[in-house]
Amino acid sequence: MTRRLLYSYVGLALLVLAGLEIPLGYLYASGETSRFAQTVERDATMLAEVTEESIEEGNLTELPTLIGDYTARTGGQVVVVDRAGIVLAASGSPVRTGTNLSRETDIATALRNQPTTGIRTDTNGGEALYATQPGSSGTTIRGALRLTYPMTTVTERAHRIWLALGLAGACVLAAVALVAFALSCWITRPLRTLQRATTQLADGGLADPPDADSGPPELRELAASFTHTATRLQQLLDAQQAFAAEASHQLKTPLTALRLRLENFEPYLDPHAHGSLDETIGEVERLGRMVHGLLALARLENTATTPEPTDLDAVLADRAASWEPLAAEQHVTLTLTGPPAGRVWAIPGALEQIVDNLVANALRVSPPGTTLTLSQAPGAELHVIDQGPGMSPADRERAFDRFWRASDSHHDGTGLGLPIVRHLVRASGGEITLRPAPGGGLDACVYLRPVDGGRRRAGNGSPRAARAAVTAR
Structure with missing residues (x-):
């Protein structure tokens, strides 16, 4: 029963932790993805404004240095195209300068002065978060900029929080298990002593009464009631054993005397009554055997081995x-x-x-x-x-x-x-x-x-x- 109680407590604690930590983990992961997307979109907007000024002023030679510094600081991949979709500069990306990207959906959308954000498959086959912003002044579009980050940046953060939540849950679960084990032992201790006492009583005597001083009040009352019942039962069994031992001697003597007296009547009885006398003596003998059998059963039922x-x-x-x-x-x-x-x-x-x-x-x-x-x-x-x-x-x-x-x-x-x-x-x-x-x-x-x-x-x-x-x- 201790094991079942322990499993119940730990299972309940595990259910509560799962109900709390799993939604919390998903909420954090979703929030982290949303914050990361906002950050990438904001950076893409600022970079698009800066690169648009460089394109407008004709300082195309500054573009590689500008986006290269950003890539070195953040690890993002930056691609800058002109209004025709031709790559002017790329940093951290395998795309080469002069490549035409006007057919790609996000670039074409940005060249229509509409920003886009989403998840795409990068050249390594993994998922990447991108934000593509138009480089424009009012309605005049001079180019576009795509900023890309691998999703591993987000997943690593999510994994760390999942690990932290798992470790915290394991610690809480271990603490609950220790408390549950102590509580289960405290609850079941009277039951264990009661089980030992019932085994002893079944074997013929109660040498070690159950513990009635620890455990829940209901179990203490049960142990005390069992001890009282066992004591009373032992007294009754002792009295019955004493009766069986004494009756075997007390009943044999009068039955033997009765049989002898009946046999002594034979010379003084009419010969016609001898048949009835023999039947009477036979019934006395049968009564003696019956008494002997009853006493034997009593000793069988009261003596344990x-x-x-x-x-x-x-x-x-x-x-x-x-x-x-x-x-x-x-x-x-x-x-x-x-x-x-x-x-x-x-x-x-x-x-x-x-x-x-x-x-x-x-x-x-x-x-x-x-x-x-x-x-x-x-x-x-x-x-x-x-x-x-x-x-x-x-x-x-x-x-x-x-x-x-x-x-x-x-x-x-x-x-x-x-x-x-x-x-x-x-x-x-x-x-x-x-x-x-x-x-x-x-x-x-x-x-x-x-x-x-x-x-x-x-x-x-x-x-x-x-x-x-x-x-x-």
Whole structure:
């Protein structure tokens, strides 16, 4: 923003300078040309009067000396002709004495007792300002005089003024740039400190509050308001973290005691009530798992950490070995396929919990005799593929909602496993989707970011701060 403000100030100053200096430069150049033309016309008039007297008195030998002195002093080119247009004398001009110039327009006009002034092309191909005056007494014309100056005399003066205006504008522009830079830094300093503070707050804490003592009053008020909001938010987060830490201990004890008391009722109940007792104990167990999942989500959302390089191949091999006995008990074959994936970005412990939750969900719906596949694909992709009943498109859209379970679900899940998995994946900078598996079943696709910087196919793609995770099955 500092750069944009600086460009705005300098651009405005440049626009103002251009609006002032360009018309001023053109005005000066036009005025200089006009003054120069008047000077040349005046000199031509005086020289014409003097040469007319010499012609009248027959002192033609004085003409070269007269116009030669003028040429030496001013650098102008002078040509004097008689009333027939024959050159009597020339100084500083390539025209020779005796040349007939009566056919040239300005000379012919002057011989008709009419002065002319204009710009013509000289012998060198450049532009020249000329003034041609008749040498006459009343209506008697004895000759004419042409005084010529190259336009470089005027253009050099105009160039000097343009250079002076440019240097003055550059100095003003440099001064404006220095003032604008100081002003931009003063304006944006609270914004820079506010940006650093928001980054710190997103990472889990506000160690360096934004500067509320400098800058414009509106930005100082904004910084103070942000500090107050961040402090209040931090207090709420601390209270929520304390609740999550304490509730995990306070809720487990009564739930465990309730389950034991219910089990102790079994010998004293009518055998017909044992089914209801087993269902009640099952609901208590489900309530315990749900409480555990909620507390896990609370800790995930309140604790921040940063993704680290993790060996995906080692994690998959370890979790596959851990789940293989349980899969065998359910007569489900657990296989690990695909090329090595290498290291990926993940928050500490996240990959283990992602695989555990996805495999646990897949085993719940896998019929005996089927295969559960853990597959790796190029680009740091992980697939958990089962051969269960699968999910409809509408169910796949809602599968990551908290507490949601399919209407035809017969297992005792809590509806928190997939939300926890998605949170862990996104905290690691990746993404997860559900899609139909070939031949039936469900394919849980996890896209992670490879450490080698390869292109990830899904997700937000930025190694942003993530949250710590605990498992919840």
